[in-house]
Amino acid sequence: MQKIIYLHYKFDSMFSQSEENYLKAIYHLGITSVNGVSTNAIAKKLSTKASSVTDMIKKLADKNVLIYKKYQGVKLTEEGKKTAALIVRKHRLWEVFLVEKLNFNWDEVHDVAEQLEHIKSSKLINEIDALLGFPKFDPHGDPIPDTNGNLHLIEKKLLSTLHINETGICIGVKDSSASFLQFLDKQQIALGQEVEVLEKEDFDDSMTIKINDKKMTVSNKIANNLYIQKQ
Amino acid sequence: MQKIIYLHYKFDSMFSQSEENYLKAIYHLGITSVNGVSTNAIAKKLSTKASSVTDMIKKLADKNVLIYKKYQGVKLTEEGKKTAALIVRKHRLWEVFLVEKLNFNWDEVHDVAEQLEHIKSSKLINEIDALLGFPKFDPHGDPIPDTNGNLHLIEKKLLSTLHINETGICIGVKDSSASFLQFLDKQQIALGQEVEVLEKEDFDDSMTIKINDKKMTVSNKIANNLYIQKQ
DNA sequence: AATATTTTTTAGACAAGACTAAAAATGTTT
DNA sequence: AAACATTTTTAGTCTTGTCTAAAAAATATT
Ligand SMILES: [Mn+2]
Ligand SMILES: [Mn+2]
Ligand SMILES: [Mn+2]
Ligand SMILES: [Mn+2]
Numbered sequence: 001m002q003k004i005i006y007l008h009y010k011f012d013s014m015f016s017q018s019e020e021n022y023l024k025a026i027y028h029l030g031i032t033s034v035n036g037v038s039t040n041a042i043a044k045k046l047s048t049k050a051s052s053v054t055d056m057i058k059k060l061a062d063k064n065v066l067i068y069k070k071y072q073g074v075k076l077t078e079e080g081k082k083t084a085a086l087i088v089r090k091h092r093l094w095e096v097f098l099v100e101k102l103n104f105n106w107d108e109v110h111d112v113a114e115q116l117e118h119i120k121s122s123k124l125i126n127e128i129d130a131l132l133g134f135p136k137f138d139p140h141g142d143p144i145p146d147t148n149g150n151l152h153l154i155e156k157k158l159l160s161t162l163h164i165n166e167t168g169i170c171i172g173v174k175d176s177s178a179s180f181l182q183f184l185d186k187q188q189i190a191l192g193q194e195v196e197v198l199e200k201e202d203f204d205d206s207m208t209i210k211i212n213d214k215k216m217t218v219s220n221k222i223a224n225n226l227y228i229q230k231q
Numbered sequence: 232m233q234k235i236i237y238l239h240y241k242f243d244s245m246f247s248q249s250e251e252n253y254l255k256a257i258y259h260l261g262i263t264s265v266n267g268v269s270t271n272a273i274a275k276k277l278s279t280k281a282s283s284v285t286d287m288i289k290k291l292a293d294k295n296v297l298i299y300k301k302y303q304g305v306k307l308t309e310e311g312k313k314t315a316a317l318i319v320r321k322h323r324l325w326e327v328f329l330v331e332k333l334n335f336n337w338d339e340v341h342d343v344a345e346q347l348e349h350i351k352s353s354k355l356i357n358e359i360d361a362l363l364g365f366p367k368f369d370p371h372g373d374p375i376p377d378t379n380g381n382l383h384l385i386e387k388k389l390l391s392t393l394h395i396n397e398t399g400i401c402i403g404v405k406d407s408s409a410s411f412l413q414f415l416d417k418q419q420i421a422l423g424q425e426v427e428v429l430e431k432e433d434f435d436d437s438m439t440i441k442i443n444d445k446k447m448t449v450s451n452k453i454a455n456n457l458y459i460q461k462q
Numbered sequence: 463a464a465t466a467t468t469t470t471t472t473a474g475a476c477a478a479g480a481c482t483a484a485a486a487a488t489g490t491t492t
Numbered sequence: 493a494a495a496c497a498t499t500t501t502t503a504g505t506c507t508t509g510t511c512t513a514a515a516a517a518a519t520a521t522t
Contacts, residue, residue, distance in 0.1 A: 016478080016479090018478080018479065018480095038499080038500090039499075039500055039501085040498090040499065040500080048479095048480075048481090049480080049481065049482085050499075050500060050501085051480090051481075051482080051483095051500085051501075051502080051503095052479070052480055052481075053500090054500065054501055054502085055478095055479075055480085055501095056479080059478090059479095070487085070500080070501075071486095071487060071488065071499080071500060071501080098355070101362060102354075102355065102358035102359065102362065103358055104354070104358070108354070111352075112350070112352045112354075112355055115350045115351065115352075116350060119343070119346045119347060119350075120346065121342075121343045121346075123333075123335070123339070123343075124329070124333065124343055127333035127334055127335070128333065131332060131333065247508080247509090249508080249509065249510095269469080269470090270469075270470055270471085271468090271469065271470080279509095279510075279511090280510080280511065280512085281469075281470060281471085282470085282471075282472080282473095282510090282511075282512080282513095283509070283510055283511070284470090285470065285471055285472085286471095286508095286509075286510085287509080290508090290509095301470080301471075301517085302469080302470060302471080302516095302517060302518065
């Protein structure tokens, strides 16, 4: 008796949308840690359940994009890393496109980019790249991987780690939620602006800074989510 | 005992990708015929099986986008027509974008547009529309529905129906397969060019025409797939 | 009118991707 | 080392969208 196997995916797409989302989540979680990425961490990132994650990582291990040993968490293989980086590349290039060409604000782009990152066409994304003049960073200051999935990491530190009288340039956000971005807009804080630390309050870790030639006080929560490039 | 119902779709997307493809197929098939669209016709258009179509049209009928009576074929409701037209609008606007802004040839755009048409964001598609200067036709000469899903149909006839000495402008293709479009490129036939019928051959229904100030003979198969606007 | 053919529907199955609940493994305290 | 807590896996179920095979209805042909 022969078992019939149905193939419900298109042949030109190596990975399903769901598989791509898992790869991307594991990629992001894996950048910081040197250990394997835990099932629970992936579940949390994707707002799904640990049992669903176990199912999926088994499948991805079969496809050789990650290494999985029971109870040991997962690690992306080189192929997995590249695949994930190319999805991140698409996500960030689309974000730049939406801001630069379609009048989106930086707090409106993420959800649309989450959809657009799954479009399969290398010509499409390379032409978008060219149209934008090969940008190196997305609207939130995150670096854009190149066509091979290589990422050029830049030296940056959180505003909260700067000492009094230190200066730098605001180059990115750690939290890129719409509410934080809208808050920055309201405070007229934008990427590219020069920052100088004037005072630090030990009591609540708030800081007084000069930014955009304006003096203002920011809470620790803000200072902990703004990336500064030291000069 | 309580039955648990799982909701596996996102709340902001009314229809799944698959449902959208069915709606679009029924929309295209329904334009010509005054009767209902048959199960088999839909199956053929979507390269699927009649049984799958029956399942899906029941579901779409429950969602009030079409009317279904067993064995009678289906007809889109007003809501269904509008939904389908807005997907067609997205497909065609993306095709224009790819050709006008990203250096795609008209034979390369369809497959990518098939993916892009499912992106959910009204701001996105309206901004693309504006960026392109609110085009009325796609690269194949097909009309682009407006934001309400209304379509402005234009008077056109197939080249094969023109008589000797009649003239017109080449405004569209009926067959928009890559092979036909590439053939037209090779013959240097493009939309917008003026056409005059010089001779018609009864034997094989071929025609001699003057197009782009060049005299050439085209087979009936060609003449049957080129739309002409009478002057 | 009866029979044959085609179309459509139903019934039952499968794969992907999700869930819950329970079992098993690992980690942390005492 | 044993008990407790947490994490991870397994087992079983569900939905969506597909399939094949067979039954039923509608059409076409004799
Ligand atoms: Mn983003
Ligand atoms: Mn970003
Ligand atoms: Mn098309
Ligand atoms: Mn087209």
